[in-house]
Amino acid sequence: MARLTGKTALVTGASRNTGRAIATRFAAEGANVILGAKSAGTDLDAVAAECRSYGVDALAYLADVSSVESVNAMVQAGLERFGAIDVLASTVAIRPHTPITELSVEEWSQVLEVNLYGTFYLAKAIVPSMVERKSGSIIGIGGLSAVSGTNNATASAASKAGLLGLIRALAVELGPHGIRANMVVPGNIDTVVTNPEWHPDEQRGASSPNDRSPLRRAGRPDEIASACLFLASDDGSYVTGEHLMCNGGRYID
16 A cells, blocks of 8 residues: 555655655645645646646645745645645755855745745744644755755755754654654755756765765765655654655764
């Protein structure tokens, strides 16, 4: 039996890369999906079509996670369509590579609004329905910069460290209601890079002998999706408040 049959999952950043991999994996495991993305395009339509090919329903919705009004509207649309949201996978993030001496206050605020506030807005909107049903799984996507520090990544490191604190606080607060909250921490993932200036130090490509992880290769989006599926499903039913390192061991290198 598919591991998410009868469930509904909301996945942000679902139009490409890791968000797309998570959304399609959830659909393949039987979940109806709400696909959040900031801008329209053929990518989101293609993801929705792929999800529906697994025999589930998919709602594509344009939303800006840094706007509480936009998030609330998306969640409300999902609840009206499906009646419940059982899983939240918050994947949207921006990670400018800027020295602190050059980082503007506006850029700092934007990073926190997207990377941290976005997950807070999503959780705040979704949790009441989860509490009512005494079930749910919240998954945030972290970053190595919050664990080990990264050069010229002050804003993204602070936002991801804050996200880990949020996830752990949600785990404690919501555990008595049967709701779990966890984080997956990727490393260097082989994705389509639309902002190469955010990745100046990374070796791109699935196979790179110079990659800094002990496995000497970049990860794949489907590997992050597998980690999220574990946390979303009953396979991870006794796991909460954790950050699952899915980065080839790079944090110990």
